[in-house]
Amino acid sequence: xxxxxxxxxxxxxxxxxxxxxxxxxxxxxxxxxxAGTWGASYIPxxxxxxxxGQTVRLYDDLIKNKIVLINFIYASCKEVCPLVTARMAQxxxxxxDHVGRDIFLYxxxxxxxxxxxxVLKQHAKAFHAGPGWLFLTxxxxxxxxxxxxxxxxxxxxxxxxxxxxxxxGATDDWERTSLFEDTGKLALVMLNMDPAFRAKKGNxxxxxxxxxxxxxxVNQPGQALFVKTxxxxxxIGQGDLGGPDLQGVTSRRDRAWLSQFLQAPNVMRAKKDPIxxxxxxxxxxxxxxxxxxxxxxxxxxxxxxxxxxxxxxxx
Ligand code: HEC
Numbered sequence: 685x686x687x688x689x690x691x692x693x694x695x696x697x698x699x700x701x702x703x704x705x706x707x708x709x710x711x712x713x714x715x716x717x718x719a720g721t722w723g724a725s726y727i728p729x730x731x732x733x734x735x736x737g738q739t740v741r742l743y744d745d746l747i748k749n750k751i752v753l754i755n756f757i758y759a760s761c762k763e764v765c766p767l768v769t770a771r772m773a774q775x776x777x778x779x780x781d782h783v784g785r786d787i788f789l790y791x792x793x794x795x796x797x798x799x800x801x802x803v804l805k806q807h808a809k810a811f812h813a814g815p816g817w818l819f820l821t822x823x824x825x826x827x828x829x830x831x832x833x834x835x836x837x838x839x840x841x842x843x844x845x846x847x848x849x850x851x852x853g854a855t856d857d858w859e860r861t862s863l864f865e866d867t868g869k870l871a872l873v874m875l876n877m878d879p880a881f882r883a884k885k886g887n888x889x890x891x892x893x894x895x896x897x898x899x900x901x902v903n904q905p906g907q908a909l910f911v912k913t914x915x916x917x918x919x920i921g922q923g924d925l926g927g928p929d930l931q932g933v934t935s936r937r938d939r940a941w942l943s944q945f946l947q948a949p950n951v952m953r954a955k956k957d958p959i960x961x962x963x964x965x966x967x968x969x970x971x972x973x974x975x976x977x978x979x980x981x982x983x984x985x986x987x988x989x990x991x992x993x994x995x996x997x998x999x
Contacts, residue, residue: 723856724748727742730826730827731826732746733820734801735805735808735818736805740820746818750786752787752851752853753788753848753849753850753851754791754849756793759798759804759806762950764973766917767913771867772789772863775863776789776814782874787875788816788817794827794831796821796822796827799821804819804820835860847860847863852877855879906987909984909985909988910989927970933989933993943986946977948974950973951974
């Protein structure tokens with residue numbers, strides 16, 4: 685009897701575990717990011733307004749039958765969003781003429797009160813957004829509905845997500861993706877949203893964009909950090925992007941100034957440092973974000989900038 689009851693309690697413990705596992709798996713499959721759950725009945729058809737002042741419907745005009753990448757930003761953000769937007773700009777470049785033809789990028793504001801179409805237009809221009817990349821605002825209640833349904837449920841401006849939703853409105857496949865992925869991989873995530881691209885013979889994931897690394901490898905501690913956090917806004921010797929070209933910046937500017945600016949550009953602007961103010965006026969619509977760099981990070985980055993500039997000077 686004793687044995688039997690121990691056996692029964694083991695069985696019921698097993699059953700509870702199995703049940704919990706099942707509930708867990710069921711919850712995973714039911715997540716909004718899985719296929720077949722994000723159609724017209726889920727995505728609200730609210731009106732939004734583009735950076736050019738055109739009113740569009742979220743589902744009918746932007747998502748239905750389209751491959752899209754949607755993220756949330758706000759123009760006055762001084763922390764992570766400019767970096768994320770710069771990532772989108774890199775993705776736009778990597779995808780080339782797919783953008784606006786079969787792939788569409790949407791950055792929806794979290795701050796519709798301040799981000800008017802005119803503000804977003806300037807922001808879009810600063811990141812060289814082409815015709816297939818829309819910056820969207822709208823009535824606060826419509827924007828709120830859109831963001832809630834698309835999974836952006838942060839309470840304040842500062843605690844929003846920095847990932848994006850990649851989806852195909854025709855097949856109803858959706859996946860959440862990080863914008864901090866390698867640009868080549870992110871481009872493949874988008875291209876793979878198209879079943880025809882996936883089916884193409886010889887299409888090995890990761891091979892199509894293998895040659896897209898933005899900077900040649902020079903084995904410097906600051907390089908990885910530069911590629912990850914700076915290269916989306918700055919080139920070294922290839923002209924201005926969102927921010928100024930950094931070739932020769934370590935000889936052009938005082939070391940102490942550079943170190944202070946890199947660690948807290950927002951503080952320098954607030955203190956009305958004349959160089960920071962002039963730079964910010966020269967690059968409207970995007971600011972150099974405070975990336976929380978340590979002194980060691982800054983030392984590595986400046987050494988890397990020195991080294992790259994020296995290499996460019998070599999005959
Ligand atoms: C989102 C875009 C963005 C990112 C990311 C970014 N910057 Fe900047 N950076 C700018 C802009 C824009 C300016 C011009 C000043 C301003 O508007 O604040 C600038 C200015 C600078 C300057 C001063 C240039 C000069 O001519 O004096 C340096 C140096 C610099 N950035 C280095 C970096 C480094 C290093 C990183 C990575 C750790 C980085 N930036 C990341 C946008 C960016």
